Amino acid sequence: MASAKSTDFTPKYIDAPGELERLCQTLASSPWLAIDTEFLRESTYYPKFCLLQIAGEGALACVDPLRLGDLRPLWQLIYRPDKLKVFHAGRQDLEIFYHLHGQLPAPVFDTQLAASLLGYSEQIGYAQLVAEVLEVTLAKGHSRTNWQKRPLDAEQIRYAIDDVRYLGPLYLALRHRLEQLGRLAWLEQELKALIDPATYANPPAEAWRRIKGATQLNRRQLRILKRLAAWREETAMASDQPRGWVIKDELLCQIAKLQPQTPEALARLRGIDAKFLHRYGAAICQLIAQPSAEDPEADVPHSKARVAEQEALLDLLCALVRLQAAKHGLSPARLASRKDLERFLACPEDSTLCQGWRGELIGKELLAFLAGQKRLQIEHGRPCLQ
Structure with missing residues (x-):
């Protein structure tokens, strides 16, 4: 002791x-x-x-x-x-x-x-x-x-x-x-x-990343959510009140999905009261109507098959992480979270999983697995990486 x-x-x-x-x-x-x-x-x-x-x-x-x-x-x-x-x-x-x-x-x-x-x-x-x-x-x-x-x-x-x-x-x-x-x-x-x-900085432009449900939106809806989330962050900072007191996450996502163009249309959403509408209605509608310079083709959502393949691959990588974590006596989440793995798949060369001690313990194994040089298999009833 x-x-x-x-x-x-x-x-x-x-x-x-x-x-x-x-x-x-x-x-x-x-x-x-x-x-x-x-x-x-x-x-x-x-x-x-x-x-x-x-x-x-x-x-x-x-x-x-x-x-x-x-x-x-x-x-x-x-x-x-x-x-x-x-x-x-x-x-x-x-x-x-x-x-x-x-x-x-x-x-x-x-x-x-x-x-x-x-x-x-x-x-x-x-x-x-x-x-x-x-x-x-x-x-x-x-x-x-x-x-x-x-x-x-x-x-x-x-x-x-x-x-x-x-x-x-x-x-x-x-x-x-x-x-x-x-x-x-x-x-x-x-x-x-x-x-x-x-x-510890909270740049308003990144505020959308904390919103649960953002990943369920298509790209056009997500662009609107990004504007709304940045506006909410700035409003909460200026008034020193919790983000949810300005407007809750679920309602932000709902507005991004339905994209009401007028205060009257906004007022029909459940959770929008007269006080909120008077204070913020015009600003929200203006953000929704704001034109975007982004490529409209980027609004095409991923197919369900592609999403399913990506999730299956992430599941395999999570299993690999759990095996490596157990081997080294670590918490799997400390070695690599699912979000870490998503970022790794998007850009392996910039991933923290390929740097420092994680690079030695998991990064090399992930790269070898994706290259087909190693595979997950069952030996004597137990999963292993070979």
């Missing part, structure tokens, strides 16, 4: 400038900082930063940004390049830092990413990972806490502080295992995306 003692300190609740200065002085000598955040975004586009938990060699604390306001000593500490920042599933935490400062702290270590390279589930939760690696059971509850409400009670603070109390020991244990397996370089490749600013 890995030790869980290195951050076994009495936690502090920091809500005064002098206390923050002393905390940062204490943490200044720690080589790593374990960090987690609590935020709300149910009613906003951008996350509302409510609490920061931090631990290191010598301190364990909750920092209250709503009470403090000025967190410059903390930001200076976190953004120091000689401090390793440790997160678990840190993308949402880092998104907060990106939107607050326009840049990301580095270097970082993500324990969920690290665990996925050691055979754990790609989406393993913090509490489960602590239980499996450190043999410590964390208390449940408070996951739906309103972190904006003050004062926080002792149970809420204890729940929040547990998210970093064991994060340092978890980092040390996982790093040791990765070193033993020679996979630290793999993790470094994975972490590049986590600290790439492009990961």
